[in-house]
Amino acid sequence: MAIARFPPYLITSDHRERCLEQLRSKSAPLEKYIYLNGLKERDSNLFYDLLLQNMKEIIPLLYTPTVGEACVNYSHIWRRPEGLYVSIEDKGHIRDILSMWPNTIDSRIAVVTDGSRILGLGDLGANGLPISIGKLDLYIAGAGIKPSSTVPICLDLGTNTQRYLDDPLYIGIRRKRPDPEEMDEFMDEFIEAMKDVFPSLMVQFEDFSTDNAFKYLDRYRYKYRVFNDDIQGTGSVILSGFINAANLSSAASGKPLADHRILFFGAGSAGIGVAKQLLSFFTMHGLTPEEAKARIWTVDSKGLITADRKGLQEHKKFFARTDYDGPALKDLVDIINYVKPTALLGLSTLKNAFSEAVVKAMAAINERPIIFPLSNPVNLSELEYHDAIEWTNGKVIFASGSPYFPVTYKDVTYEPGQGNNMYIFPGLGLGAILSRARHVSDAMVEQASIALASSLTDEEKAAELVYPRLNRIRDISAQVASAVIRQAQKEDLDANNYLRTLPDDVLLSLIHDKMWRPHEPTPHL
Numbered sequence: 001m002a003i004a005r006f007p008p009y010l011i012t013s014d015h016r017e018r019c020l021e022q023l024r025s026k027s028a029p030l031e032k033y034i035y036l037n038g039l040k041e042r043d044s045n046l047f048y049d050l051l052l053q054n055m056k057e058i059i060p061l062l063y064t065p066t067v068g069e070a071c072v073n074y075s076h077i078w079r080r081p082e083g084l085y086v087s088i089e090d091k092g093h094i095r096d097i098l099s100m101w102p103n104t105i106d107s108r109i110a111v112v113t114d115g116s117r118i119l120g121l122g123d124l125g126a127n128g129l130p131i132s133i134g135k136l137d138l139y140i141a142g143a144g145i146k147p148s149s150t151v152p153i154c155l156d157l158g159t160n161t162q163r164y165l166d167d168p169l170y171i172g173i174r175r176k177r178p179d180p181e182e183m184d185e186f187m188d189e190f191i192e193a194m195k196d197v198f199p200s201l202m203v204q205f206e207d208f209s210t211d212n213a214f215k216y217l218d219r220y221r222y223k224y225r226v227f228n229d230d231i232q233g234t235g236s237v238i239l240s241g242f243i244n245a246a247n248l249s250s251a252a253s254g255k256p257l258a259d260h261r262i263l264f265f266g267a268g269s270a271g272i273g274v275a276k277q278l279l280s281f282f283t284m285h286g287l288t289p290e291e292a293k294a295r296i297w298t299v300d301s302k303g304l305i306t307a308d309r310k311g312l313q314e315h316k317k318f319f320a321r322t323d324y325d326g327p328a329l330k331d332l333v334d335i336i337n338y339v340k341p342t343a344l345l346g347l348s349t350l351k352n353a354f355s356e357a358v359v360k361a362m363a364a365i366n367e368r369p370i371i372f373p374l375s376n377p378v379n380l381s382e383l384e385y386h387d388a389i390e391w392t393n394g395k396v397i398f399a400s401g402s403p404y405f406p407v408t409y410k411d412v413t414y415e416p417g418q419g420n421n422m423y424i425f426p427g428l429g430l431g432a433i434l435s436r437a438r439h440v441s442d443a444m445v446e447q448a449s450i451a452l453a454s455s456l457t458d459e460e461k462a463a464e465l466v467y468p469r470l471n472r473i474r475d476i477s478a479q480v481a482s483a484v485i486r487q488a489q490k491e492d493l494d495a496n497n498y499l500r501t502l503p504d505d506v507l508l509s510l511i512h513d514k515m516w517r518p519h520e521p522t523p524h525l
């Protein structure tokens with residue numbers, strides 16, 4: 001009977017084209033986001049098919065930057081349950097709440113946010129769930145994790161954002177965030193319950209405010225299968241882009257790779273996470289850890305970070321300079337003229353912080369300046385791509401956190417890189433899952449980075465890209481996963497002995513075979 005409700009000339013194979021047309025007929029990105037999530041609910045195979053065939057167009061709608069807008073407005077665009085909420089009011093019986101999730105035994109990856117620092121947008125409370133959903137869509141599209149093995153989680157611990165507490169349609173509990181002791185108790189109960197209820201699960205922490213991001217990573221990383229995407233995933237992806245950028249820059253200047261000098265504008269979880277990972281760039285080129293540290297300068301809202309500053313937060317101490325004792329340096333151009341960096345990396349959430357004077361100061365001291373404005377979403381980016389090209393006369397080596405379109409300047413078309421952890425976390429998670437790693441080591445994160453850096457094709461190298469093209473993300477995730485598996489084996493962290501018996505090429509094709517594809521019988525992830 002149901003079939004009679006379909007139009008007689010409807011050809012199902014055309015439906016992907018029809019959906020694409022419907023999607024493109026909407027002009028506002030948020031409307032497209034709502035449309036796509038509705039489609040996922042109605043026909044998830046069709047949705048992922050569309051996504052896989054149109055990554056470059058659709059990823060920015062499900063993920064950064066549009067997901068930021070979806071989070072800000074989530075209480076108002078909410079349609080249906082899409083993930084798991086665990087609230088501070090559930091303290092004492094979190095295990096019962098988690099046990100209500102279907103398919104707990106087969107679940108493989110959870111992305112967990114507490115909504116306290118969504119992208120650079122601040123404390124969005126219970127509106128943070130779409131960030132977990134967006135990241136998991138990338139696990140599915142980018143690494144072939146089976147949709148039903150993914151668990152998007154938002155911890156509702158209240159919010160300190162008054163406009164949400166005052167909003168009658170706000171979907172979270174109406175209270176301020178807990179003090180550290182209450183939050184620690186909640187988190188300890190949550191993570192232990194996760195381990196019991198989801199025995200094969202790996203947890204990705206996402207968009208926790210900086211202090212808590214560092215704290216819970218340190219507290220849990222060797223006891224549970226967890227990693228923090230903003231610290232480790234970002235560190236890994238930027239190390240990778242930096243390796244390729246430094247090669248391009250040094251080829252132009254003749255400067256040895258170990259002579260690079262890196263200035264971080266922004267010293268939060270992302271800035272410090274990346275700075276720590278970049279130490280290994282220098283140790284790879286023969287410097288000692290102390291010499292490597294001396295190649296890095298950090299800046300926060302008060303200026304160049306020096307060790308003599310009073311009340312310095314714990315995470316800023318490691319890179320605080322001990323070799324500067326002049327008056328506080330606050331202006332970025334002055335800081336550039338003092339440091340003489342070869343690379344300027346922005347993780348500050350400060351829109352347009354890289355002004356014309358800043359970019360020109362970088363271009364004056366470098367043949368090919370490396371400038372990465374990495375803050376998300378795009379309306380918080382430190383630098384627009386067309387400005388970067390124009391102000392450096394096309395010489396800049398550029399990657400941004402959110403996507404930009406290519407720019408044509410003086411008849412040459414330039415292609416930007418996207419330095420976003422989306423190139424790392426799907427493959428890192430996949431590798432950890434397949435090897436059944438007990439935890440994620442620093443060396444696994446570093447190997448992920450090196451695998452990504454080496455994944456450029458000849459054509460991508462000729463185009464001077466620092467990251468591969470997005471439509472190859474499944475190949476890239478497979479290469480990253482393979483490097484992660486081999487490193488887990490080296491450190492004896494793996495429990496899947498079978499993978500040890502496979503030569504590299506067989507391992508790589510097995511990873512590909514394990515990937516879920518829409519409309520196909522389900523493999524094992």
Ligand SMILES: NC(=O)c1ccc[n+]([C@@H]2O[C@H](COP(=O)([O-])OP(=O)(O)OC[C@H]3O[C@@H](n4cnc5c(N)ncnc54)[C@H](O)[C@@H]3O)[C@@H](O)[C@H]2O)c1
Binds near residue numbers: 267268302
């Ligand atoms: N590209 C990526 O893959 C990626 C990954 C993680 C985070 N990010 C982005 O990085 C940004 C920062 O994230 P976070 O977790 O480190 O946040 P955070 O709030 O902890 O850190 C922001 C840092 O910027 C500094 N800052 C703020 N205003 C400043 C100013 N006027 N001048 C100089 N410094 C200033 C702050 O002092 C702080 O050190 C966010 O926009 C986030 O979306 C990007």
Ligand SMILES: O=C(O)C[C@H](O)C(=O)O
Binds near residue numbers: 207229230375401422
């Ligand atoms: O979500 C992103 O696009 C990258 C990163 O995790 C961020 O917090 O900005």
Ligand SMILES: [Mg+2]
Binds near residue numbers: 207229230
């Ligand atoms: Mg994040």
